[in-house]
Amino acid sequence: MPLDNYWQKEEIMPRRELEELQLKRLKWVVNHAYRNVAFYKRRLKELGVHPSDIKKLEDVKKLPFTTKEDFASNYPFGLFAVPLSEVVRIHTSSGTTGKPKVVGYTRNDLENWTNLVARCLYMVGVRKDDVFQNMVNYSLFTGGLGFHYAAERIGATTIPAGVGNTRRQLELMMDLGTTAIHCTPSYALRIKEVSEEWGLNFEGSRLRIGCFGAEPWSENLRKRLEEFFGIKAFDSYGLSEMNGPGVAFECEEQNGLHIWIDHYLVEIVDEEGNPVGEGEKGELVLTALTKEAMPILRYRTGDITFLIDEKCSCGRTHPKIARISGRVDDMVVVKGVNVYPSQVEHSLMKIPEVCGEFQIVVDRKTLDNVTVRVEVPEDKVNSEKLKAKIEEILKSDLGVRVNVELVKKGELERTGGKAKRVVDLRKNS
């Protein structure tokens, strides 16, 4: 395949070379963290580990995990490894306590990050002829500036549209001839809703690529969006703690997300932090191999996935992760069965009457009282038949019975384009 199908040569580097690069970088980052971040020096010393103990990739298991709580207790700059004068950007994201997580970038970090997101966009066909409408929050959220810099680097006509004002977004899409969009899947659904209200369709529009991320979404939602917008829809994965977007992204195969292992070392672990079996589901753990401002070792992302390490027809040599099936924190245990919001979404999307939004309401940690609130058109709210149909499908898909409550379309609260998938009533009592 000609190299101009790839943004960077590392994308098709033979696996052995990639692993050599990983090891070289792992040694560098452990040393960097040890020497320049008091928190890591202390942790490593507690474990009796010295940077010189990292001799092969498997030695990553000797290192301590990093958690969200470590961000809270090191607020604001405790995890920084360089002086602020070398930090050219700061982002924040909501943290576990009242204080946000603070992440910093050197100029090299921004350069790496921009290229990683550019790899993703280039992989799904974004080129300098494209008009790229970036419909996510700019400012502190990494999704906005992360995609912005990358699209601009590729040379696409980048529209920093931001989120909200859906009619204006549609106007821009139509008037400026947008060919590629980026937003959350729930905001894409919102655009679809408004288009339908407005009697607008995308036949004959130039739109052909949709990048959706920042929350889990299902295969069935993919089909709906692809059909309505006349696009190919791709899943985007990233998190601020690992720069932002650009950690993993689907290729044209749409079957798993290539994860850029030259910059992120991947592990999949169980609840105790032990490696799961090959191809098994577990929590994604990432070590940032190149971050200067903020080296992060073995970060417990809280995201549930599994590794797909097969040859891909696109030619990229980086393994893939399966689409995120949920958050460790969002998992609901119903009569001993693990239920993720993404599974519920996947099932609901099979039912044409369902308008897209839903909520899982939990009364007690385990067992019985789980209700799924589902939005349907107003004239269906009292349909016992529809309720029974949904309950049956959910039971068959989830392997456990849940209650269904039908609510009017638009009734469930949407916050900043994202719908809250799990409502835990225990927290109010």
Added chain:
Amino acid sequence: MPLDNYWQKEEIMPRRELEELQLKRLKWVVNHAYRNVAFYKRRLKELGVHPSDIKKLEDVKKLPFTTKEDFASNYPFGLFAVPLSEVVRIHTSSGTTGKPKVVGYTRNDLENWTNLVARCLYMVGVRKDDVFQNMVNYSLFTGGLGFHYAAERIGATTIPAGVGNTRRQLELMMDLGTTAIHCTPSYALRIKEVSEEWGLNFEGSRLRIGCFGAEPWSENLRKRLEEFFGIKAFDSYGLSEMNGPGVAFECEEQNGLHIWIDHYLVEIVDEEGNPVGEGEKGELVLTALTKEAMPILRYRTGDITFLIDEKCSCGRTHPKIARISGRVDDMVVVKGVNVYPSQVEHSLMKIPEVCGEFQIVVDRKTLDNVTVRVEVPEDKVNSEKLKAKIEEILKSDLGVRVNVELVKKGELERTGGKAKRVVDLRKNS
């Protein structure tokens, strides 16, 4: 003076060299517009002007004006001079009709723009050691990304804070040790209000530089902000049609804004478009000398100012414009006297009881019925004494009598950080 006080050598280029550069660039841009923008070719032909007629700087007067209406009638891409594949960014701003003004940038345009804003920030002392909190709207508004790219280019720790959530902004300022901020003057007032409610002061904070723009503000407001925040406050001027911010900016002298004439050719004209006398007030007209994606000739900005062309102690050779005293559209004629909102603001700021926001309410175009609504603390709303005092000060400063109406603090509507200064009731009748 050592060159490291300047971001670019053009800032201190001898005037004659600057004028040579201007002429070279003027010839280039007229040619570029003529060949690549059908609208300009038609306009120039109608006037019987050919690019080869531009032989000296004064020949700019042969060129047609460009107005806001020209943006509307050329929506969306009629003023673009390059194919979209060469355009890497689009911004929009509110237009005169329902459609926004669309502005485009090539990679070189972004490069020039970034350096122009970097000149401004560097001029007032922003360096790589600074922590720069950018508290304006990102996305389509040019103020956000314009300052962001420049601060990052200088190497300051740039926080893309965006606008709103004032408590979070204050938390970031305190926790991250912000040394320089950028926002609208009304948003700065809002931050002051919230700080006061919160019992917060800036003694001992690291904050030292404030950049305020996107709306006119007064010397008295400057004093208030400087005193409260413990900063030096600088006025910023720019508009999307001329890239965005970075057109003109105050230096340490705080006496007029250096306007970067190697990129923007300046004229000051009267209502008929004729040049005003030396140092006289009029409408600022700008010709973009280097813009590739969108060359704009003789743009009527609608902003009222006058030229200050004296040697400046900072060493920069670029002339200055006076702070914008108002918009052509915002000027109110009271009994034959021109009144600008900025004059009213300046007067009101002398009165300690006034909380900062006010509104001029116009009943008929000229003459009599002009009322100024002024926010005061709740217990002063009925004070006839305060009302009379304000009326007297306004009469003495404006040279004409206006009615004053006292309203409760917080009563006047604020939209997106900007307060509407002139309310024209005629439009409702």
